[in-house]
Amino acid sequence: MESELKDLNHSNRKEERALLKSESDVVAAIEELDKKFAPYARRDLYGTMGLGPFPITEKVKLGFAMVTLVPVRFILAMSIMLLYYLICKVFTLFSAPYRGGEEEEDESGVVFQEDYAHMGGWRRSVIVRSGRFLSRVLLFVYGFYWIHESCPNRDSDAKATSDEIDEKGEGVKEEAERPGVIVSNHVSYLDILYHMSASFPSFVAKRSVGKLPLIGLISKCLGCVYVQREAKSPDFKGVSGTVNERVREAHRNKSAPTIMLFPEGTTTNGDYLLTFKTGAFLAGTPVLPVILKYPYERFSVAWDTISGARHVLFLLCQFVNHLEVIRLPVYYPSQEEKDDPKLYASNVRRLMATEGNLILSDLGLGDKRIYHATLNGNLSQIRVFHQKEE
Known part of the structure; x- marks a missing residue:
């Protein structure tokens, strides 16, 4: 009997050692994944x-913040969103929405376009000004008390901001044209709030966004271009055609809503810049590059490998969050770049990487999905190990 107990204990120790070895192997595998898919890894x-x-x-x-900061910030954030929704509702109450693009969903995934961004007059001014102000207030509620903005003044004689161009009017020289699109790196959903506070542009959004409570009407006031992303890639002709039309419109008409695009097509951890899609560059119009950086000590606001609910909770728990913005001069394409959108996109990307001290990466959305799927599988194994240990 005693010998059997010894054998059993010896067997249990072997299993424990094997278990620990297996878990360490999984941890090592995750570290290897983080190196391979570095643009998406949280650090x-x-x-x-x-x-x-x-x-x-x-x-x-975290415990202290959850009982003090989180409830207050959550209530304030929801109140601000509700207030802006009511502003949008009141000032669009007797206005018919502008209708453009396709009237029915087609194979490209483009759906019926309907917005209030083309509405003129004082009501549009109220919607834009209040939207910019409340977006900044919302960022303040989230802990972004100060936003550091810098504007490198390179080739200032040949480049100008859209505001400067609007003020100069028709008498400016030909090369001082209004940018047709703002392009930015993509780190988090907070990017949208910043751009709303800075210039209140239109975005490309999923079709379902236009049907959401509160957010749906706000997105129409922004003039969002709705697409069915599950159907086709954003580079498909129909989507690109719709975006291209809006870019040209914004370039020609200063009263038209400026469109904002994230040419990477997905988010990163903020240290990298992925390959640009060509949608923002097909029209051959000038672009305004903007670089967003979120320095952190504890929590990175990058929306990668983390659930939405967990991300929002940790964001609200941070006493202070930081945002640095680098607004580059308007980039005017050469004739060669106008003829070759891929070259145009590549040159703007390299400029942004240099000015923002970002690392270029050739990974894309497909690689990100592989990383997430593999990561979820490995973490599931670790949970199983811990359950067995208990």
Whole structure:
């Protein structure tokens, strides 16, 4: 009997060693994944997918923030969104929406376009001004008390901002044209709030966004271009054609809403710049490059490998968040770049990487999906290991 117990204990120790070895192998595999898919890897204090492990001091800070900051910020944020929705509702109440683009969904995934961004007059001015102001207030509520903006003044004689061009009117020289599109790197959904506060542009959004409560009407006031992303890629002719038309319209007509595009097509951790899609550059119009950087000590606001609910919770728990913006001069394409959108996109990308100290990467959305799927599988194995240990 005693010998059997010894054999059983010996067997249990072997299983424990094998278990620990297996878990360490999975951890090593995750580290290897983070290196291979570096543009999407989280490297903050909260760990992969925001699942920790958390130091005891961080647990205390999170606990304190959850009972103090989170409720107040959540109520304020919802109140601001509701207030702006009511403003949009009141000032569009007796206005018919502008209708453009396709009237029915076609194989390109473009759906019926309907917006209030083409509405003129004082009502449009109220919607835009209040939208910019409340977007900045919302960022303040989220802990972005100061936003550092810099504007490198390169070739200032040949480049000008859209505001300067609007003020000069028709007498400006030909090359001082209004940019047709703003292009920016993409790190988080917070990017949209910043751009709303800075210039209130139109965005490309999923068709379902236009049907959401509160957000749906706000997106129509922004003049969002709705697409069915599940159907085809954003580079498909129909989507590109619609975006191209809006870019040309914004370039020709200063009263038309400026369109804002994230040419990477997905988010990164903020340290990298992915290959640009050509949609923003097909029209051959000038573009306004903007670089967003989110310095952090504890929590990275990059929306990668972390669930939306967990991200919002941790964001609200941060006492202070930081945002740095680099607004480059308007980029005027050469004739060669106008004839070759890929060259145009590549040159703007390299300029943004240089000015923003970003690392160029050739990975894309497909690689990101592979990374997320593999990461989820490995973390599931670790959870199984821990359950067995318990």
